[in-house]
Amino acid sequence: DIQMTQSPSTLSVSVGDRVTITCRASQNINMWLAWYQQKPGKAPKLLIYKASFLDLGVPSRFSGSGFGTEFSLSISSLQPDDFATYYCQQYNPYSPYTFGQGTNLEIK
Amino acid sequence: EVQLVQSGAEVRKPGEPLKISCKGFGYTFTKYWIGWMRQMPGKGLEWMGSIYPGDSETKYSPSFEGQATISVDKSINTAYLQWSGLKASDTAIYYCARLNLPMVPFDFWGQGTLVSVSS
Numbered sequence: 454d455i456q457m458t459q460s461p462s463t464l465s466v467s468v469g470d471r472v473t474i475t476c477r478a479s480q481n482i483n484m485w486l487a488w489y490q491q492k493p494g495k496a497p498k499l500l501i502y503k504a505s506f507l508d509l510g511v512p513s514r515f516s517g518s519g520f521g522t523e524f525s526l527s528i529s530s531l532q533p534d535d536f537a538t539y540y541c542q543q544y545n546p547y548s549p550y551t552f553g554q555g556t557n558l559e560i561k
Numbered sequence: 562e563v564q565l566v567q568s569g570a571e572v573r574k575p576g577e578p579l580k581i582s583c584k585g586f587g588y589t590f591t592k593y594w595i596g597w598m599r600q601m602p603g604k605g606l607e608w609m610g611s612i613y614p615g616d617s618e619t620k621y622s623p624s625f626e627g628q629a630t631i632s633v634d635k636s637i638n639t640a641y642l643q644w645s646g647l648k649a650s651d652t653a654i655y656y657c658a659r660l661n662l663p664m665v666p667f668d669f670w671g672q673g674t675l676v677s678v679s680s
Contacts, residue, residue, distance in 0.1 A: 454623065487666045489606075496656055496670035497606065503664055540606055544666040549622045550596070550608040 455479050455543050459553035465561040472528040474556045476541035481521050485545045488517055488526045491555075492537045500539075501526065536560060563587040565595075565657050565671035572677045573647050580643035581674045583657030590638040591615040594660035596667060597631060597642050601653045611660060612640055647678045 456479040466472055476486065484504040489497040499508045501517035504524060514529040528535055541553040564586040573579050583595060596611040609628075610621035614635045621631070629651075633640045640657060655674050658667035 489667075491606075496658075496673055497667070498670070499666070499668050502666060502668075506664075508665075508668065542606075542608075542666060544662075546663065549620075549624075550666070552606040552608065555605045 455482060455545060455548050455551050457541055457543055457551050457553040459539075459541055459556050461556060462554065463557045463559060465559050466531055467561045468531055468533055470531045472531055472535075472558065474526045474539055474541075476519075476524045476526070476553050478522045478524070478543055482543045482545045482548075484520055485543055486517070486519065486524045487542045487544060488515075489540045489542065490535075490537045491540065497540065531558070563659065563669045565659060565669055567655075567657060567671035567674045570675040570677070572679070574680055575649055575678055576646045577678075578643070578645050579647055579676065580641050581655060581676065583640045583642075583671050585638045585640075585659070588659075591635050594662060595633070595640040596658050596660055597629075597640075598656045598658065598667075599625075599653045600656065600673075606656075609642070609655075614638075614640065647676075649678050649680075651676060652678045 458477045486504045488501040491497040500511050505517045516527045538555045538557045540555050566584050568582040591614045594611045594613050597609045599607045609625040610631050612619045612631045614633045630643050658670040661668045
C-alpha cells in the first residue's frame with residue numbers, strides 16, 4: 454500500500470494566519486491527491502482534488518499544490534470556520550486508497 | 562441535490578451479525594462507485610472498499626478483505642456493509658461516500674453510522 458504521511462499532526466494557529474500542511478506519499482501518485490476537512494461529529498468534506506482543483510463552493514483561500522510524492526494544502530488567511538482536522542488521501546487508480554493520519558488545526 | 566443517507570446507530574454484542582446501509586438520492590446511482598470508510602474513536606479515516614452499483618464490481622482494501630462484505634441493491638439505490646460476526650475492534654463510525662471517478666474522489670458523504678460492539 455502507498456503510505457501517506459502528513460505533517461504536522463497538530464498546528465496551533467490564530468485567525469488571519471497563513472497555514473500550510475504537507476503530505477508525503479511513499480511512492481509516486483502523480484496528481485491523484487485529495488484534501489478533506491472534518492469537523493467534530495461531522496462527515497469529511499472534500500476541499501481539493503487532483504492536487505490543486507478546488508471542489509465546488511470551497512472558498513478561494515484554500516489552495517493545493519504538488520506532484521509525485523510531495524503535496525501541500527494552504528489556507529491564505531485562516532477563518533474561525535477553518536478550525537478542523539484535515540486529511541490528505543491518495544486515489545491512484547492502481548493502488549488501494551489511503552489517507553494521511555490527519556492534521557488538527559487548533560486555536561493558539 | 563445529491564445525498565447519501567445512512568442507517569442509524571447500532572449496538573451489538575461480539576459475534577453478532579450486522580448490516581448497515583447507504584441510500585443514494587439525487588443522481589444516477591448506478592453510474593458512480595460507492596466507497597466505505599472506517600473511523601475508529603479518535604482516529605483517522607481508513608478506506609475499506611468500494612462497489613460499482615451498475616455491475617456490483619467490488620474492490621477491497623487488503624487491510625479489510627475478509628473482515629466485512631460490501632454489497633448493493635441497485636433496484637432501491639442502496640449499498641450495504643455487513644459483518645457475519647462482529648468484534649469489539651469493529652466499534653467505529655462507518656461512512657459511505659460517492660466516488661466521482663476518474664478525476665474526483667469522495668465528493669458526497671453520508672452522515673455516518675456509529676457501530677458499537679460490546680459485551
